[in-house]
Amino acid sequence: MSLDYRKECMMNPDVNGTPTYELAETGKHDLASMLACCAAEADSYWRQAEGERQCAAPYYFERAAILLRKAKDYSGEIDICERWKAIANDYKRQPMVKARQAALVHKGPRAEAILARLKKAKELVRKEKVARVKQAR
Numbered sequence: 174m175s176l177d178y179r180k181e182c183m184m185n186p187d188v189n190g191t192p193t194y195e196l197a198e199t200g201k202h203d204l205a206s207m208l209a210c211c212a213a214e215a216d217s218y219w220r221q222a223e224g225e226r227q228c229a230a231p232y233y234f235e236r237a238a239i240l241l242r243k244a245k246d247y248s249g250e251i252d253i254c255e256r257w258k259a260i261a262n263d264y265k266r267q268p269m270v271k272a273r274q275a276a277l278v279h280k281g282p283r284a285e286a287i288l289a290r291l292k293k294a295k296e297l298v299r300k301e302k303v304a305r306v307k308q309a310r
Contacts, residue, residue: 185217186210186214186216186217186229187213188206188209188210189209193210193213193214193233194230196210197232201236202240204237204240204244207233207240208237208253210233210237211234211237211253211256214229214230214233215229215256215260217229218260218263218264219260224267224268224269225267225269226263226264226267227275228261228264228275228276228278228279229257229264230278231257231261231278231283231284231287232283234253234254234256234257234287235257235283235286235287237253238250238253238287239290241253242290242294247294247297247298248298250290250291250294251294251295251298254287254290254294255291257284257287258287258288261278261279261284262279264278264279265279
């Protein structure tokens with residue numbers, strides 16, 4: 174396998190052979206599809222060489238977070254948002270990003286929305302715990 178082919182595969186994440194971008198529209202209301210896309214995007218991101226990483230697409234993380242909130246799975250929402258946050262924090266440390274020679278995906282509206290959802294989901298978990306304690310009394 175050539176280095177170019179391996180590099181191309183790492184930057185084109187897929188779910189069971191289907192590129193994640195093809196699932197963006199058809200799977201956007203399906204939690205399992207969005208979670209699979211998140212896993213593929215994250216795996217693709219972390220497999221790239223340190224210092225040369227291209228950012229994962231935040232779309233899938235935001236959609237998964239939205240669907241998890243609808244399902245009232247706030248812990249799942251926190252998990253997916255924290256996975257995005259780890260990618261964004263690593264990405265902003267990449268030399269090409271620091272030099273502004275790469276897209277500032279981590280500063281975009283979707284990325285910011287994911288971080289806002291993280292804060293809100295943590296608050297919802299806290300409220301849920303308080304409600305459970307009150308019910309137990």
